[in-house]
Amino acid sequence: MPTGQTAFFHQFLRRPRQVAALAPSSPSLGEMMARQLPAQASRVAELGPGTGVFTRCMIDCGIAERDLVLFEINPLFAGDLAARFPQARLHRLPAQELARVEAAPFDAVLSGLPLLSMSADEQAAILGSAFSRLGPDGVFIQFTYGPKSPLRSRVTKGLGLSFTRTRRVWANLPPATVYVFRRPRVRAAAQ
Structure with a gap:
């Protein structure tokens, strides 16, 4: 079964909390997400x-397919990703498992997860796992349809x-904004 608009909507109906969108993200949103990657980024988890x-947009922006690590639990989407991006490492595991199955460091973690529909504990587990594998200048990139973080x-x-x-990406259904989360830089103690 292809993963076009119809298949995506079918997955939304079957797994509304997991998919949490009526339509796939637009290429315009994908381009905005990819533009937030650090300038020298090479290894990225999605x-x-x-x-x-977003995967296609990152590759188009210069991230090598073999340097992408994907976490997708939806069986239909995971199967399609494996066929379309065979050089990427695909885990059919929840995002919280990133720290358990992948070694550091990543330059960025880019997320298409429906964080707004998750509890604070779920959000903390995902972000904690991601930041434990990000390098010192690593970023967590997330979009939202809402008016705030x-x-x-x-x-x-x-x-x-x-x-x-x-800025808001209007060429997406619904319009979305991209957030880039960072940890504070730790300054070396003066000696």
Whole structure:
């Protein structure tokens, strides 16, 4: 079964909490997500790649397919991703498993997960796992349809994260904003 608009909507109907969108992300949103990668990024983990829109945009921006690590639990989407991106490492595991199955460091973790529909504990587990595998300048990139940060404030504060956000991407259904989360830089003690 192909993963076009119809298949995506079918997956939404079957797994609404997991898919959490009526349509796949647009190439415009994918381009905005990929533009947030650090300039020298090479190794990237993608959480919830779905139909592979962000995956394709990252490859188009210069990330080698073999340097992508994908986490997708939807069987239909995972099968399609394996066929379309055979050089990427695909885990059919929840995003929280990143730290258990992958070694550091990643330059970025890019997420298509529906964080707004998750509890604070689920968000903290995902972000904690991701940041445990990010290098010192690594970033966590997430989009949201909402008017504010997709992370609950207690998660942001608990992990000591700061963030920036992009302008709204209107060429997406619904329009979305991209957030880039960072840890504070640790300064070396003066000697």
